[in-house]
Amino acid sequence: QVQLVESGGGLVQAGGSLRLSCAASGSIFSINAMGWYRQAPGEQRELVARVTSGGTTNYADSVKGRFTISRDNAKNTVYLQMNSLKPEDTAVYYCNADIIRKITGTKYRDDYWGQGTQVTVSS
Secondary structure, X not given: OEEEEEEOOEEEEOOOOEEXXXXXXXXXXXXXXXXXXXXXXXXXXXXXXXXXXXXXXXEOHHHOOOEEEEEEHHHOEEEEEEOOOOHHHOEEEEEEEEXXXXXXXXXXXXXXXXXXXXXXXXX
C-alpha cells in the first residue's frame, strides 16, 4: 500500500505565503514525477507544478514566478512554496505521484493522489 499525506494548507491574506508538503510512504520502489494539482469550486482539477525524479520542473503559467516546487528524494517528499498568493489561488490542492512498487520481483507502476488540503486566500 502507498499513501500520500499532505500538510500545510490554511487561510492566508493576499500577498502572503504558504508551504505545502506531501510525503509518500508505503511499499515504494521508486518515484518518478511528483506534482501538485488544484481544484477550485465548480472548476476542473488543473496542474499547478510538477517535478521529475531528475529535478526538471514545469509550472502553470498562472503561478510562474510565485510558486516553487521541490522534492527530497531521500524522504519521498514534495514541497510547494507559494508566495505572493492571490484570491484566485484559493482551491483544494492535491499531491500526485507516479510510483513504482516492487512485489516479489514484479514492478507495478501506478498514479497516486493525496487527500487534498484547502488553501484559502482572502482579499
